[in-house]
Amino acid sequence: MEIMSISIDSMFVHKMWNDKELSKMVKGGIPFPMLSDAGGRVGKVFGIYDEDAGVENRGRFIIDPDGVIQGYEVLTPPVGRNVNETFRQVQAFQLVRKTKGAEATPSGWRPGKKTLKPGVDLVGNVWEDWSTDLAFD
Amino acid sequence: MAEEIKPGCARPTGGPVGETEQTDLAATQNVHKEEVSMIQVGKQAPDFTAPGYLGNKFINMKLSDYLGKWVLLCFYPGDFTFV
Numbered sequence: 001m002e003i004m005s006i007s008i009d010s011m012f013v014h015k016m017w018n019d020k021e022l023s024k025m026v027k028g029g030i031p032f033p034m035l036s037d038a039g040g041r042v043g044k045v046f047g048i049y050d051e052d053a054g055v056e057n058r059g060r061f062i063i064d065p066d067g068v069i070q071g072y073e074v075l076t077p078p079v080g081r082n083v084n085e086t087f088r089q090v091q092a093f094q095l096v097r098k099t100k101g102a103e104a105t106p107s108g109w110r111p112g113k114k115t116l117k118p119g120v121d122l123v124g125n126v127w128e129d130w131s132t133d134l135a136f137d
Numbered sequence: 138m139a140e141e142i143k144p145g146c147a148r149p150t151g152g153p154v155g156e157t158e159q160t161d162l163a164a165t166q167n168v169h170k171e172e173v174s175m176i177q178v179g180k181q182a183p184d185f186t187a188p189g190y191l192g193n194k195f196i197n198m199k200l201s202d203y204l205g206k207w208v209l210l211c212f213y214p215g216d217f218t219f220v
Contacts, residue, residue, distance in 0.1 A: 002206050007212065036150065046176055
């Protein structure tokens, strides 16, 4: 999986932030591209650019190998994301893709938990295969 | 995948691929170009190019160069902010 971050800051500011602060938190510095969207033109087409504030909201997009957006999440600036949840979603989408849709991941699924196999026999019978406590960790 | 670029005095920027610049005529006629978000799950992500920083190098990348891989694209408000 390729990770990339993007904000309205220039690549020069990205360098300073990485070198002066982030490299003190992440050994060796940020291992993925820190992209620059000065003017917010990319953010606008992704629908996450805040014109009034002149910054981009915390939009996170999962894009599959065909370039299709499988999921996104957008938060306003003061609340940070849950990285585990993002990775869980990516793992779920990867499983669905690998099984060509033969398996689906019910609420609360994480690797190792039971998947569902959509089909004519499952109609009306999910209750036999799955219980609501599986929705929680 | 991402090509290295030499930093100059100009602050480089990228943008959506295939987006045409608004013409002067449209600007003078005060035509308001509505920005419509094209984002929808299950639909193609808009392609774009962007300059960036990686491993002590300045680079230029294009989203469509990453076809064949899973991509996690994360927007955030700004460098040196707190969250």
